[in-house]
Amino acid sequence: MRGWAAGGLLRLGLLLLYGVCSALSLEIKVDPEVQAFVDEQVTLKCSFRSFSPITQKLTVDWTYQPLTGGRMETIFHYQSVAYPAVVGTFRDRISWVGNVAKGDASIAIQNLTMNDNGTFTCAVKNPPDVHHNIPQTKLTVTHRGFSFQLTSAVLLSILVFLPSAIVVILLLVRMGRKFGVLKHRKKSGYKKSSIEVSDEPEHTEQGTCLGRMGTWCLQCVDTDEEEPY
Template sequence: MRRPRHGNTHLNIVLLLYLVGFFDPSLVSSITVSTPAELHASKGDTVTMSCTFSSTSRPTSKMTVDWSYRPQSGGPPQTFFHFSSRSFPPNDGQFAGRIRWQGSPARGEASISLINATLNDNGTFTCSVRNPPDVHGSPTSHTVLTVTPKAPSIRFSDVAVLLAFILLPSAIITLILIGRMLCPKKQRSQSKAYRSPIEVTEGEEYGIHPPGDKDSEDEDEYYNIKKRPPMDEGYAESQC
């Protein structure tokens, strides 16, 4: 009884696999598509949905890219974007006018941009790439998009106006108070009246003077009173 030769058996298996791969390349060729698992954005943002792929075959005009969307509430996915030699963005529906092609098949890029994201865009986006004959492997990948309301922000102009309304009146009031403290108003005493230079004191009109010198003394006293500065003890001059 003859024993089977193990060396010949291994050689036959290798030859068989080679022939299968040569006549049916789909069994050995594969394509891999990758997308981020999650994306987060604020309402109104432009979201870039990255999609890259690697293929054992060079991309040709037969390569296609499809993007589909399934709402967060559930339901079947719906294709809204298609690429085949050129892009075909949606003309109606939820994403009409809001999708831009950002891909480059020669570099393994199949990305798109979603403009003006809304809360209704929350859901799962799927990127699917076909590059015949390399269509097997992992031709699809999923991304979950979460859009949240944008947090309110205070603009610099609003802050400047608010500060102007608060600080400017306060500064004016402070300056007025400081001015009153440093420069008090003139105060006039009401207890004493201003005495005119031509007024005479009581008894002066009836004073006794020598007959010969009456005229000269009256004249001298008049000029002395006229030259005397007015006395106003109740008048306070400001020091400012």
């Protein structure tokens, strides 16, 4: 009987201890993976839920560990006010964007570099709620590709250049077709009418390069295509 009673008391004590630990714990959530770009800003989100009222004793600590390994470094601390890192890799580059009253413990990092790649952890304590999971965020920083670097000036240049290029191409095609028609007329023995002959300048020399160019330009602007005799 004594053994049964002792075992029952032990189980009851364990259940009570488990209930107390569950009641005095926090739930923390972060993004498992975040991608960002060099020289830009990224927000590392961290949300929490505490079963105790939020007080001035609540603390938030962000730590960082490089992808290559090494010791973990505390880069941000919050307790009523923000205390960003004043030394190290993230000096003067971290800002507080959270709101503990809404369960938000997020931070932002400016002017990202390739050396910022690594693992970040968000730890929140709100006594008596001090036990919680340790979620991690893996940050990957890369160079932004050319397709994402279209500034307003580049877009404006494209919008101006593209229509102009299309017009030039259409004109070249039109002139090429007319030039082909003229060559065909010349080979087939095309003869000009008396009106066309009278309209030609008297001083145009057909035998010279300048004369041939003038004749070709006059015939290009003539949109009426006559059939050869």
